[in-house]
Amino acid sequence: MPRILLQAGLLLLAALPLGFLANALHPRGLDPWRDYFPATSGATEHPLAEGLTFLDLAAAQDYWTSSWDAGAGVWNEDNQIYFLDARRRASFESGHIPGAWLADRYASEDYLDADLIERLRSAFAIVVYCTGGDCEDSIHTATDLKYRWQVPPEAILIFEGGILEWREAGLPVANG
Amino acid sequence: MSSIPPTRSWSLLVACLVGGALMIWFALQKLGDPVAFLKAVHEYRILPAAWPRAANLVAIWIPAIELAGGALLILGVGRRGVALALAAMLLTFTAAVAWRGFQLHGQLGGSLCAVKFDCGCGTGEVFLCAKLAENALLIACMGYLAWSRAERPWSLRRRG
Secondary structure (H helix, E strand, O other), X not given: OOHHHHHHHHXXXXXXXXXXXXXXXXXXXOOOOOXXXXXXXXXXXXXXXXXXXXXXXXXXXXXXXXXXXOOOOEEOHHHOEEEEEOOOHHHHHOOEOOOOEEOOOOOHHHHOOHHHXXXXXXXXXXXXXXXXXXXXXXXXXXXXXXXXXXXXXXXXXXXXXXXXXXXXXXXXXXXX | OOOOOOOEOHHHHHHHHHHHHHHHHHHHHHHHOHHHHHHHHHHHOOXXXXXXXXXXXXXXXXXXXXXXXXXXXXXXXXXXXXXXHHHHHHHHHHHHHHHHHHHHHHHHOOOHHHOEEEOOOOOOEEEHHHHHHHHHHHXXXXXXXXXXXXXXXXXXXXXX
């Protein structure tokens, strides 16, 4: 084999374990065996999102106002309604729907502890959102809830407009 | 009978240092945020649907190739083969970037060169034409490094 091809092949081969090592050492490294895009991996769009409900802004706002105590600035869990923010921590911290839980869809296991998952399984409604526009993280988090955490799909609601539509409507946003 | 020593080329050294540094820079941007790169890879939607974890492998492997390749170019080790591998990779990326750019242009309309998106190249949002021009220069640089049989000064290896 020509020397030049051997060198090229060696680089490609050596880079593979190097990549896995760098990924393993990274605090937000990927899980190599996880299918991060189950709903869009097939030929049809979002087949796993079937059975989930999509909300518009007015409906999402209704759920939110029913549980957000604006006076005290706290979330009231009596209604068993939850808002999950499927974006990453940095985006969440720069502005999220008040009362929402961070549920970064690439590391949901870090944020959805056993106690919260139990509460989600018996929730009346779980509104999941991300940025809005062409953002798909809310759909992936919703399918994670359904298939990975066995949350009843009838409780899972996807707010497609996301934080962009929420902000544009002049609704409150919390930081941090 | 003594053999003729290979010529030494300073332009090779410059190409190695500039090309290598750029590859390392691109790699560090991707390694710093693996999730962002994974999402960018997914956005191209050109990997086989039958193997959904291919995007994970690409997102893990590509930055390592760029990092190791860039370092080897700077050190002058295995220069021709490394440059060939990087040129092949860049050609593939450039075709993918062009494909994605044309898709977006079809959706958005307007001028082709005004199409702007995050190509996952480690440089954030870029204009299509500028990115294609940048990649063409890099491919030419890697092609030169792979093609030339001259030696560069300050190399860890005499032959490459």
